[in-house]
Amino acid sequence: MIALVLANLKMMSRNRQAIFWALFFPLLLVVVFGLFEVNGVGAADAVVIDQSESPGSELFLERLGEIEFLNLESGETDPAAAREKIADGDLGYLIIIPEKFDDSASVTLVYSTRNPDRNQLVDGAVRNLVSEIQSSNGPVVPSQLLTADVIQVDQVDYYDNVLLGLLALGIMTNSIISIAVRISTFRNQSILKRLLVTPLPIWKYFAAEITAHVALALVQAAIILAVGVFGFGGHVNGNLLWVFAIVALGSIVFLNIGFILSAWAKTPAAASGMGNAVALPMMFLAGTFFSTAALPWVMPQVVQALPLTPMLTALRDVAVDGVPIWETWPSLAALGAWIVVTAAAATRVFKFG
Amino acid sequence: MxxxxxxxxxxxxxxxxxxxxxxxxxxxxxxxxxxxxxxxxxxxxxxxxxxxxxxxxxxxxxxxxxxxxxxxxxxxxxxxxxxxxxxxxxxxxxxxxxxxxxxxxxxxxxxxxxxxxxxxxxxxxxxxxxxxxxxxxxxxxxxxxxxxxxxxxxxxxxxxxxxxxxxxxxxxxxxxxxxxxxxxxxxxxxxxxxxxxxxxxxxxxxxxxxxxxxxxxxxQLQASYTVKLTMDKPMTATQLSALNGNIELIQSCEQAEPKGKEAMPENTYLLRLANTPSALKAMLDEIAKTDLGLENLQITPVTLEDVFLELTGSELRD
Structure with a gap:
């Protein structure tokens, strides 16, 4: 069986075109999302709550609007709600101008630990501005210009969530499509039948295919994460080994699905189409790129039932929120159940000839 | 063993x-x-x-x-x-x-x-x-x-x-x-x-x-040669049966295409011949008597192809 695993790996590595495209598609998305600067590293969105409404605060507001990298948002007037938004990453900064602003009371700047570089920039700019305005009334005490109210959060941004989504997406599409196409090619060429006349036990055949493909999935995961992290500043907060363990589990589910599809596909082209038909809707429904909380009707339940959902949840729990792998056990159990169900279905429907 | x-x-x-x-x-x-x-x-x-x-x-x-x-x-x-x-x-x-x-x-x-x-x-x-x-x-x-x-x-x-x-x-x-x-x-x-x-x-x-x-x-066929005979004019049933003796008619051009066989050209007959010199001579004598003019004569040794034809009534479908 080891010989077969090695042979499988050798064949995959020689099929350069297939490898390239398998890696290229998710990598392309990693780069595209990276280039879009989805985290708004340059521009900082801020809400200002003016409790003073004095000439000084108006001047302050006006000057604040002139700062290029600050996008002032209006609408939010409740400090508690704004703080929550900051904690969730939906808002960058909250600036509270106190009632006694003109009496050189200090401005409160609320921000999270998410983006230290930007924090420094905003902090400095706001501090300077306060100093400038209040110095016209007399001497200022630098330490009383600004009170920083820092909300501690893990270093997480949207890009990290997307990066893990892309990782799961890459593993899913590659596992489903590559195995379905490969097996249907082998069947069409009677290679499967040829193996069947050797004493190789069938389970060893499956095990070798799955082992080789899981190994490929791990390499793929490593490349996607490396490009995301080193190329575009993504973060993996959790234990990498656990991330890879979840990748392997998810990959097995999707390989089994690929085996099932290959049983129905009469040609490799049909197998590829079927693989896409299964993978693409799942990619959107399982919340790869955006939250699915707003989906109507029974869709949230459907989403929960998809195999990509527990894989994504587990990956984000471990890699983004940095929780230990055992705390995401419901997702792991769901993945395990999917493995059992799909393996049983695959062995039932699989045809050699 | x-x-x-x-x-x-x-x-x-x-x-x-x-x-x-x-x-x-x-x-x-x-x-x-x-x-x-x-x-x-x-x-x-x-x-x-x-x-x-x-x-x-x-x-x-x-x-x-x-x-x-x-x-x-x-x-x-x-x-x-x-x-x-x-x-x-x-x-x-x-x-x-x-x-x-x-x-x-x-x-x-x-x-x-x-x-x-x-x-x-x-x-x-x-x-x-x-x-x-x-x-x-x-x-x-x-x-x-x-x-x-x-x-x-x-x-x-x-x-x-x-x-x-x-x-x-x-x-x-x-x-x-x-x-x-x-x-x-x-x-x-x-x-x-x-x-x-x-x-x-x-x-x-x-x-x-x-x-x-x-x-x-x-x-098994008790024949060693197949003979393909093409005459200038068609042979009558009597003339054909006169050829008989050691000869067996397999197919004549008058037959409607049987399943698995190719249609034969006009005035062509396929015969099987025992492996004796006298059989060949007897056949040639009978052909001369008909005065129909011999256009083409092919004599080939019997092969498995003929065995198959005999056994199945049809040629091998390729």
């Missing part, structure tokens, strides 16, 4: 279709045994049951003394199989494929020795796609020998090959056989069966119609 293959009352049904319909034969060790018949005769199904790929509906098949159902794994370990039109991994070299296949068996032959045997040593690092049709078939023979089998089963090994490549493969099969490997093969080429096989089963519509050495099958 037990026979290499023993097939008893084998029946295989696929739904309402009976592919193999009560077949019995045995193959002795050391023989080259051929199953000859048109497409759809049930040859491949019979082989696949011997190879443990399919279950018999009825009857029993023993290979190397083992029941193919009960001892499938051991049967597989001791036989070598070449499937009809099966391919091999495209991204491995010949040597790698042979090593990989060998790794599935308890007993194995070195890839180098196998490639040497089939004269493909210089292609060890090539891939199957880079080989010619004849080389691919030779490689398939090598692949079926990775486990040093006692019995080799080849399903239409030469189909689709040009005559030279076909002869080349015959030589290879002979060589393998001389090394002590029993060979069972199917073919729909009469010439191939005649040249290659020690014994031959003629199969059609799931049944074995005859089983003997090629020579005996031909001798």
């Amino acid at each position: 037990e026979s290499a293959v023993q097939v008893e009352n084998l029946v295989k049904r696929f739904g309402s279709l009976t592919a193999v319909d009560g077949v019995s034969f045995s193959v002795e060790r050391g023989e080259v045994f051929g199953i000859l018949g048109p497409n759809g005769a049930g040859k491949t199904t019979t082989l696949e049951i011997m190879e443990t790929l399919q279950k018999p509906s009825e009857g029993r098949v023993r290979v190397l003394g083992l029941d193919v159902q009960a001892s499938a794994a051991e049967v597989k370990a001791r036989i070598g199989v070449q499937l009809q039109a099966s391919a091999y991994y495209s991204y491995l070299t010949l040597k790698e494929i042979l090593s990989l296949l060998g790794s599935f068996y308890p007993k194995r032959t070195a890839p180098e020795a196998l490639l040497e045997l089939v004269d493909l040593s210089d292609k060890a690092a090539s891939r199957v796609g880079q080989l010619s049709g004849g080389q691919q078939q030779r490689f398939a023979v090598a692949a079926s020998l990775v486990n040093d089998p006692e019995l080799m089963i080849l399903d239409e090994p030469t189909t689709g090959l040009d005559p030279q490549a076909r002869r080349n493969l015959w030589g290879l099969i002979r060589e393998v056989n001389q090394r002590g490997v029993t060979v069972v093969l199917t073919s729909h080429y009469m010439e191939e069966a005649e040249v290659l096989c020690d014994r031959l089963a003629i199969m059609d519509h799931g049944k074995i119609l005859a089983l003997d050495t090629p020579r005996n099958l031909i001798n």
